Amino acid sequence: MVSPDIYKALGLTDAEYGKIEEIMGREPSSTELAMFSVEWSEHCGYPRSRKYLRLFPQQGKYPSLVGEDSGGIIVDDIAIIFKMESHNHPSQVEPKQGAATGVGGIIRDIFTAGARPIASLDSLRFGPLSEPYNRYLLKGVVDGISFYGNCLGVPTVGGEIYFDDSYSGNCLVNAMSIGICKKEDIARARAGGVGNPIMYVGSSTGKDGIGGCSVLASHEFCEGEEKRPTVQIGDPFTEKCLIEATMETLATGHVVGIKDMGAAGLTCSSAEMAAAGGVGMEIDLDKVPLRETGMEAFEIMMSESQERMLVCVKKGKEKEIKKIFEKWDLHGVVIGYVTEGTKLKVNYQGKVVAEIETDALAKAPIYDMPFEKPAYLDEMNRLDLNSIPLPKDQNDVLLKLLASPTIASKEWVYEQYDHMVQIGTTVLPGSDASVLRLKGTKKGLAATTDCNSRYCLLNPYRGAQIAVAEAARNLVCSGADPAAVTDCLNFGNPEKPDRFWYFKNCVEGIADACKSLNLPVVSGNVSLYNESPKGPINPTPTIGMIGILEDIDRRVTQFFKEDGNIIVLLGETKEEIGGSEYLKVIHEKVAGNAPELDLEKEKALQKTVYDAIQQGLVKSAHDCSEGGLAVALAECCISNKDKTVGAEIAFGSHLPTIRTDALLFGESQSRIIVSCTEKNALKVSALAKENKVPCSIIGKTAGKHLKIDGLIDLPLEKLTGTWRGAFVF
Amino acid sequence: MKFGVVVFPGSNCDHDCYHVVKEVLKQPVEFIWHKETKLDNFDCLIIPGGFSYGDYLRCGAIARFSPIMEEVIKFANKGGLVIGICNGFQVLLEAGLLPGAMLRNKNLHFICKFVELKVENTDTPFSSEYKKGQIIRIPVAHNEGNYYIDEKGLAELKKNNQIVFRYVENPNGALDDIAGIVNKERNVLGMMPHPERSSEIELTSKDGFPIFESIRKWLKEHGKS
Numbered sequence: 046m047v048s049p050d051i052y053k054a055l056g057l058t059d060a061e062y063g064k065i066e067e068i069m070g071r072e073p074s075s076t077e078l079a080m081f082s083v084e085w086s087e088h089c090g091y092p093r094s095r096k097y098l099r100l101f102p103q104q105g106k107y108p109s110l111v112g113e114d115s116g117g118i119i120v121d122d123i124a125i126i127f128k129m130e131s132h133n134h135p136s137q138v139e140p141k142q143g144a145a146t147g148v149g150g151i152i153r154d155i156f157t158a159g160a161r162p163i164a165s166l167d168s169l170r171f172g173p174l175s176e177p178y179n180r181y182l183l184k185g186v187v188d189g190i191s192f193y194g195n196c197l198g199v200p201t202v203g204g205e206i207y208f209d210d211s212y213s214g215n216c217l218v219n220a221m222s223i224g225i226c227k228k229e230d231i232a233r234a235r236a237g238g239v240g241n242p243i244m245y246v247g248s249s250t251g252k253d254g255i256g257g258c259s260v261l262a263s264h265e266f267c268e269g270e271e272k273r274p275t276v277q278i279g280d281p282f283t284e285k286c287l288i289e290a291t292m293e294t295l296a297t298g299h300v301v302g303i304k305d306m307g308a309a310g311l312t313c314s315s316a317e318m319a320a321a322g323g324v325g326m327e328i329d330l331d332k333v334p335l336r337e338t339g340m341e342a343f344e345i346m347m348s349e350s351q352e353r354m355l356v357c358v359k360k361g362k363e364k365e366i367k368k369i370f371e372k373w374d375l376h377g378v379v380i381g382y383v384t385e386g387t388k389l390k391v392n393y394q395g396k397v398v399a400e401i402e403t404d405a406l407a408k409a410p411i412y413d414m415p416f417e418k419p420a421y422l423d424e425m426n427r428l429d430l431n432s433i434p435l436p437k438d439q440n441d442v443l444l445k446l447l448a449s450p451t452i453a454s455k456e457w458v459y460e461q462y463d464h465m466v467q468i469g470t471t472v473l474p475g476s477d478a479s480v481l482r483l484k485g486t487k488k489g490l491a492a493t494t495d496c497n498s499r500y501c502l503l504n505p506y507r508g509a510q511i512a513v514a515e516a517a518r519n520l521v522c523s524g525a526d527p528a529a530v531t532d533c534l535n536f537g538n539p540e541k542p543d544r545f546w547y548f549k550n551c552v553e554g555i556a557d558a559c560k561s562l563n564l565p566v567v568s569g570n571v572s573l574y575n576e577s578p579k580g581p582i583n584p585t586p587t588i589g590m591i592g593i594l595e596d597i598d599r600r601v602t603q604f605f606k607e608d609g610n611i612i613v614l615l616g617e618t619k620e621e622i623g624g625s626e627y628l629k630v631i632h633e634k635v636a637g638n639a640p641e642l643d644l645e646k647e648k649a650l651q652k653t654v655y656d657a658i659q660q661g662l663v664k665s666a667h668d669c670s671e672g673g674l675a676v677a678l679a680e681c682c683i684s685n686k687d688k689t690v691g692a693e694i695a696f697g698s699h700l701p702t703i704r705t706d707a708l709l710f711g712e713s714q715s716r717i718i719v720s721c722t723e724k725n726a727l728k729v730s731a732l733a734k735e736n737k738v739p740c741s742i743i744g745k746t747a748g749k750h751l752k753i754d755g756l757i758d759l760p761l762e763k764l765t766g767t768w769r770g771a772f773v774f
Numbered sequence: 775m776k777f778g779v780v781v782f783p784g785s786n787c788d789h790d791c792y793h794v795v796k797e798v799l800k801q802p803v804e805f806i807w808h809k810e811t812k813l814d815n816f817d818c819l820i821i822p823g824g825f826s827y828g829d830y831l832r833c834g835a836i837a838r839f840s841p842i843m844e845e846v847i848k849f850a851n852k853g854g855l856v857i858g859i860c861n862g863f864q865v866l867l868e869a870g871l872l873p874g875a876m877l878r879n880k881n882l883h884f885i886c887k888f889v890e891l892k893v894e895n896t897d898t899p900f901s902s903e904y905k906k907g908q909i910i911r912i913p914v915a916h917n918e919g920n921y922y923i924d925e926k927g928l929a930e931l932k933k934n935n936q937i938v939f940r941y942v943e944n945p946n947g948a949l950d951d952i953a954g955i956v957n958k959e960r961n962v963l964g965m966m967p968h969p970e971r972s973s974e975i976e977l978t979s980k981d982g983f984p985i986f987e988s989i990r991k992w993l994k995e996h997g998k999s
Binding site: 191195196197198280281282283285286289373374459460461462463464465466467468470471473482484597 | 784787793827828884968971978
């Protein structure tokens with residue numbers, strides 16, 4: 046009898062162990078037990094979340110592809126493959142390597158689908174920078190992304206950095222990668238054809254990252270634990286060679302299927318490739334290139350050493366493939382074959398160390414998790430506006446918000462990332478969305494990541510919908526038609542009913558918003574157990590979204606272009622300050638409800654701005670988000686590094702009868718600021734009227750100040766200094 | 775006229791340089807794998823940017839020993855045009871084709887951004903299409919772009935008018951604001967900024983393209999059509 050200590054150390058429960066014995070009809074070997082433990086972990090098998098992920102729509106306006114490890118859409122004859130994935134737990138333990146291998150892992154998911162990676166984005170969340178460990182994490186994570194991404198030659202073009210107390214003790218690192226290929230060149234992650242060889246390619250296998258997905262990523266952080274040995278170490282140079290060798294290998298046409306050895310390493314890649322192809326597989330661990338002696342079978346099967354892949358090639362072609370990998374100084378070794386039946390058989394040192402039905406491994410059990418609305422939420426949602434004093438000096442509030450790390454310019458970060466390599470980046474970081482040209486076509490691709498987790502904490506269903514709506518709005522502001530979604534669902538321990546209630550509601554919010562906006566969710570990742578003794582993280586369903594520009598020359602940036610343009614506000618400003626950055630920074634409160642969202646109004650707004658941009662009516666477009674209208678206007682004035690432009694705002698008859706702080710800093714949704722010539726302002730107004738979108742001409746660009754209706758008057762120099770100077774280390 | 779782009783394992787601006795020569799300059803261009811031991815009738819060699827061998831050691835220190843470098847040195851010594859961009863500049867320094875060395879950026883961070891350069895010397899095959907003193911906007915992207923040379927070497931560079939580009943606002947601490955230099959014979963250029971990233975208007979600046987155009991013109995004037 047296997048002792049409970051052993052399977053519990055691997056992260057398995059009593060019930061799961063019982064089920065494994067039942068499946069096997071005998072006591073599992075140590076290797077088999079290890080293989081089940083990683084495949085059934087939340088990180089790989091999604092036993093707790095899978096039931097709800099089925100709610101996501103898979104079809105939208107472009108034909109979509111939902112593959113084994115990533116997904117994408119087809120635009121004309123180009124496949125755009127993209128996915129976002131978390132590397133939260135490793136980054137909290139060892140920020141540089143954790144973030145670096147997060148980038149490496151997601152990029153491998155893209156090129157194993159046959160697509161050359163063309164861009165990365167990173168959504169990062171930390172606790173307050175007043176705590177030294179959080180500063181260490183921020184610097185380490187940025188360093189890791191810079192170290193790995195720059196060396197690979199994949200531009201890091203965008204993302205977000207967000208701060209909240211709840212991430213102290215458990216930071217979030219969500220990495221997204223985008224790749225493109227001809228649609229006929231898409232590769233699958235499946236084995237097939239009895240007798241076809243299975244090749245191990247890339248780097249050698251060591252003892253790093255053992256249990257990364259099960260012991261580390263599928264449990265909460267507890268006091269005084271040493272989990273650093275479970276973090277993998279990245280080698281971007283090898284990965285760069287692996288990208289090139291893989292692209293050459295796929296171009297031969299001799300590949301049946303290919304899969305990254307990421308989480309759960311060789312176990313996951315062999316079992317899932319066989320299961321996806323409905324075939325058996327036999328592998329011989331003596332043939333696996335090792336970087337240290339004396340490794341046990343279970344260690345080889347569980348190792349998460351980086352920069353390795355498994356390839357099923359056509360019989361007789363193995364020598365040709367081996368030659369390509371050798372050209373790049375990488376391993377290319379046949380370690381096994383596709384077999385009859387549906388079993389995965391693993392041999393080591395003359396013995397059979399594991400023999401398991403691949404389906405049993407690859408299809409983790411599905412659990413119905415109990416959920417319950419937390420009792421504390423009603424209290425949090427209560428916000429009596431009369432108890433919030435109106436600040437006297439609005440200039441001071443605006444400057445404090447611009448200096449808040451969530452809002453301040455992230456130039457210090459993105460200048461450490463090579464965001465221009467591959468000469469595709471036509472809108473550089475620092476606007477609502479980054480825009481890449483698709484070489485050889487007129488088209489462009491816009492990408493963004495979004496999630497305001499405070500909204501999700503206060504109202505998970507609506508907060509998740511806002512994340513989808515805002516991501517789409519950002520893309521529309523850049524001139525793109527929102528096309529498809531990937532997500533990274535970061536939550537606390539799913540075994541606690543309140544955490545799971547948040548998970549369920551956020552998933553439902555995303556699903557409904559995506560259906561309404563006709564966006565498929567083509568790929569994604571779930572990261573649970575994000576909590577420490579300090580408590581759970583805010584529910585954080587990060588949305589990664591891509592959009593298509595029919596004509597790259599129609600791209601638009603967020604900043605004002607010149608004096609004498611008309612400033613138009615589209616959308617309605619309501620008396621909403623719940624969950625706002627203003628409420629947190631100025632009044633130190635996280636309370637109230639998330640801003641309202643009406644998806645029909647959102648669609649009308651997005652259609653108006655999209656059409657206005659397509660008709661060439663718009664000089665700049667920027668959505669109102671954290672910090673509200675005043676911060677958005679300030680960003681329009683100062684976010685162009687090469688040229689700032691002032692603005693004079695007078696609401697006149699458009700002045701809403703609401704509190705001043707809500708007017709300036711409230712975060713009402715579905716609002717976009719555009720600037721245009723006087724003549725075109727009338728056309729934009731007409732378009733808005735047609736779509737029943739509230740539209741107010743609120744001022745014009747002029748001078749060297751931002752002036753808002755007698756409430757705010759600040760020189761651009763002061764705004765720039767505050768906003769750019771607040772985030773430098 | 776034929777251009778060659780040398781590819782080391784870890785080069786990552788090779789495709790970008792290839793694209794600009796082929797699609798923008800509209801001239802024939804081929805990749806040259808670093809293990810090659812002979813060069814086939816090239817007129818200009820580009821050593822592109824990136825992280826040759828990952829640059830885990832001093833940048834360019836390993837690439838310098840790649841078999842192709844023997845041929846690049848012979849080619850340069852015979853007067854062939856060689857341009858090293860970013861990591862390519864570092865490789866040329868390591869190979870001894872250009873004087874000086876690179877230190878880490880003064881702020882100890884990787885820096886990727888547009889910078890302004892002043893064109894100091896237009897009397898080279900690489901810069902004839904600029905005006906002397908012209909200010910151009912070209913991006914940098916590097917960790918080790920802090921150019922260093924001893925006093926005697928700097929005096930030599932100045933005396934021979936070998937400094938081609940200077941930073942208007944020095945981003946990395948480079949000595950005397952040096953962004954790009956040629957050898958004494960003026961057939962080898964090394965520069966940290968990336969002209970291939972600013973050769974098309976979609977990328978917000980075409981200020982790097984005159985470098986490629988200067989080379990084309992020079993080659994044409996020297997009988998390469």
